Every structure is written in C-alpha cells, then in structure tokens.
Amino acid sequence: MNSISLENTELIKAVFFILLAFISMFLILVLFFYFSRKKIVQIEVDKKKLEIEHQKQLLKSVIVTQEEERQRIAQDLHDDISSKLNVVSINSHLLKTPNLTKDEVEEITNNIINFTQNALESSRRIAHNLLPPVLEKFxxxxxxxxxxxxxxxxxxxxxxxxxxxxxxxxxxxxxxxxxxxxxxxxxxxxxxxxxxxxxxxxxxxxxxxxxxxxxxxxxxxxxxxxxxxxxxxxxxxxxxxxxxxxxxxxxxxxxxxxxxxxxx
Missing domain, CATH: 3.30.565.10 (Histidine kinase-like ATPase, C-terminal domain)
Structure with missing residues (x-):
C-alpha cells in the first residue's frame, strides 16, 4: 500500500509540475503577445504622428506658397499696373493745360494710348498667371x-x-x-x-x-x-x-x- 501511495504522490507531483509548466508557458505567451501588440500599437501611433506632422508641413508649404503668390500679385498690381495708370492719369490732366500746341496734344495722347495698352497687357499677364485662358477654354x-x-x-x-x-x-x-x-x-x-x-x-x-x-x-x-x-x-x-x-x-x-x- 505504501508503494502505491508513493507512486500516486509522485504522479500527482509530475502532473502538478506539468500543469505548472503549461501555465507558465501560457503566461509567457500571453505576456509576449501583450507586449508585442503594445509595441505594434506604439509603432502605428508613431507612424500616424509622423503622417500628421507631414500633413502639417504640406499645409504650411501651401499657405506659404499662397501668401507668396498673393504678395507677387499685389506687387505686380502696384508696381506695374498702378504705375502705368498713374502716368495715364497725369497725362490726362495735362490735356487740360491751356494753349497746348498740336504736337504737344498728340504726344500726350500717344502717351495715354501707349501706357493704357501696356496696362492692359500687364493685366492679361497677371490673369494668365492666375488661370491660363487656354487651360480654362481648351x-x-x-x-x-x-x-x-x-x-x-x-x-x-x-x-x-x-x-x-x-x-x-x-x-x-x-x-x-x-x-x-x-x-x-x-x-x-x-x-x-x-x-x-x-x-x-x-x-x-x-x-x-x-x-x-x-x-x-x-x-x-x-x-x-x-x-x-x-x-x-x-x-x-x-x-x-x-x-x-x-x-x-x-x-x-x-x-x-x-x-x-x-x-x-
């Protein structure tokens, strides 16, 4: 009887250690998958952060580009068209000057025509830069x-x-x-x-x-x-x-x- 009891005890111990080994392996696998998943999630989070930062940089570049474009258009309007129209205005007032000779009237008139034409060409160029007409039409x-x-x-x-x-x-x-x-x-x-x-x-x-x-x-x-x-x-x-x-x-x-x- 003692021999059988001893064998049972040894068997129980063996089963216990086997179960303990399985439980330990299970816990190790659970922890492994948990930390692996956590690492994968962290990588995905970092990736999303990089994508968001990249989108911010793209948006920033768009804003900078748009602002530069506005400044360029404003500069063209001021330096090019406005200056020509100012000359047209000055020459228009000169026509009111009394006792102008025929040659003087012709010269002033030609100036008005030339600068008006130049202003029109400048406005067409600016409009073309904003949206080329051929692109819109054809x-x-x-x-x-x-x-x-x-x-x-x-x-x-x-x-x-x-x-x-x-x-x-x-x-x-x-x-x-x-x-x-x-x-x-x-x-x-x-x-x-x-x-x-x-x-x-x-x-x-x-x-x-x-x-x-x-x-x-x-x-x-x-x-x-x-x-x-x-x-x-x-x-x-x-x-x-x-x-x-x-x-x-x-x-x-x-x-x-x-x-x-x-x-x-």
Whole structure:
C-alpha cells in the first residue's frame, strides 16, 4: 500500500509540475503577445504622428506658397499696373493745360494710348498667371502645349511633350494643380538644374493617369533630404497630395532628375 501511495504522490507531483509548466508557458505567451501588440500599437501611433506632422508641413508649404503668390500679385498690381495708370492719369490732366500746341496734344495722347495698352497687357499677364485662358477654354492638354511652346521659344531648352490621355475638361481644378506642378518642375529644371532637354509624358496605367517628367540637368543627391524638402518641392508634393496622387523621384549628381506622379 505504501508503494502505491508513493507512486500516486509522485504522479500527482509530475502532473502538478506539468500543469505548472503549461501555465507558465501560457503566461509567457500571453505576456509576449501583450507586449508585442503594445509595441505594434506604439509603432502605428508613431507612424500616424509622423503622417500628421507631414500633413502639417504640406499645409504650411501651401499657405506659404499662397501668401507668396498673393504678395507677387499685389506687387505686380502696384508696381506695374498702378504705375502705368498713374502716368495715364497725369497725362490726362495735362490735356487740360491751356494753349497746348498740336504736337504737344498728340504726344500726350500717344502717351495715354501707349501706357493704357501696356496696362492692359500687364493685366492679361497677371490673369494668365492666375488661370491660363487656354487651360480654362481648351483643357489641360492645350494648356501644357502652350506652356511647352513658351519654354521652347526661348531656344535655351528643348521640351518634348507626349500625351496619350483624353483629359476630362470638366475637372479644371485638378488639372490646374497638374499644370502648376509642371510649371514648378520646369522652373526647377532650368533655374536650378541648368537642364537643356526636358521630357513630359502622360500615360494611362491601371486606371491611373501617370505623368513621367525627366530632364538632363545637374540632378542631386537623393540621400541629402534637404534637396527634397525645399519650398518648391514641398509645393509640388502638396499639390500631388491634393489630387490624390503619389510620386517618386530618381536623381543623382550630374544625372538629371526623373519624377513620376499619378492622379485619378
């Protein structure tokens, strides 16, 4: 009997230790999954914080760009149109001067006509910068063609434009963003990259409209984040974000720049 009792005791101890081992393993697994989940949640929180901060930076760049645009328009109105209209006003009052000779009247009249014409041309230029008439009337394709023609007319750069997409003419707001993106890219290529050859291509890929932009300019080091975070690049990034797109950059020193972005 004592032998059987001893065996039972040993069996109970073995079962107890096995159960204890299983419980310990279970607790370890629970703690492992708990802390793993907590770490995953923390990573997601940090990721969301970075995304929010990134959106704040994009919004800030948009506000800065808009403010600079307003200041530029105000400067153009003041320095260009207002000054010309002041000259027109002065010459108009001069016509009231008594005993003017015929030649003097003709000279003053010509001044009024010339400065009025210049003021009209300046107002058209400002309006064109705000919303190019060809873009509004004939759509994005025609707007880009006109933009490309303007740059090619300088003879300092050759811009090639190819398009296989039929743009919806009703989506003028989104197309204006695309137009401004290309303006900024062209400006960067020529002003900062000293490019002489530029290619702009639009294709359709998986129900997405894709723009492939490349130049033969100086390029830059992609590992240097400062090169990608200038105001111009942030402005481009914010506009791409507004049209629901994503972009990628490929560049290297003396290797030109290639930017691909999509939109719906």
């Amino acid at each position: 759509g994005l394709n025609a707007g880009i063609e006109e933009l490309v023609e303007e740059y090619n007319s300088t003879k300092k750069v050759k811009v090639v434009f190819e398009n296989t997409i039929n743009f919806d003419s009703s989506n003028i707001e989104k197309h204006l963003h695309v137009f401004r993106i290309l303006q900024e890219l062209l400006n960067n290529s020529i002003k900062h990259g000293n490019a002489t050859d530029i290619s702009i291509q639009f294709i359709k890929l998986d129900d997405q409209k894709v723009c492939i932009y490349s130049d033969n300019g100086l390029g830059f080091d992609l590992n240097n984040t400062d090169n990608q975070k200038g105001l111009g690049m942030r402005n481009i990034e914010s506009r791409i974000s507004f049209i629901g797109g994503k972009y990628s950059i490929d560049s290297k020193p003396n290797g030109g720049v290639k930017i691909v972005f999509n939109f719906k």
